[in-house]
Amino acid sequence: MDMPVTHSWMRICELSEIPRLGSRVLEREAGNVAIFRTSQDKVFALLDRCPHKGGALSQGIVHGDSVTCPLHAWNIDLASGNAKAPDEGCSRHFPVHIDELGAVHLCLT
DSSP states (O other), rough: OOOOOOOOOOEEEEEGGSSTTEEEOOOOTTOOOOEEEEOOOOOOEEESSSSSTTOOOOGGEEEEHHHHHHHTTOOOOOOOOOOBBBOOOOEEEOOEEEEETTEEEEEEE
């Protein structure tokens, strides 16, 4: 029988501390993580690096459930980190959730 996957959650901030249609950056040595908030208050987390030329996705434009890289306008799906066709590539995504009090938690493992 397979064991369930256990996440180690880290509290990052309150939902209200991430601008709507914007992001917040968690700086770390292994690569910064961008935490995005959509207009519908959905939250996603991606490695803050476009798979094309390494642009900071946190500086991009959030629209729907995507972010557009500020360097070359690649559209990245926030849920998966995959570039949308015709572009190809992927930015690592991280599990994220909002608790009942509105705190945003991130799993980096």
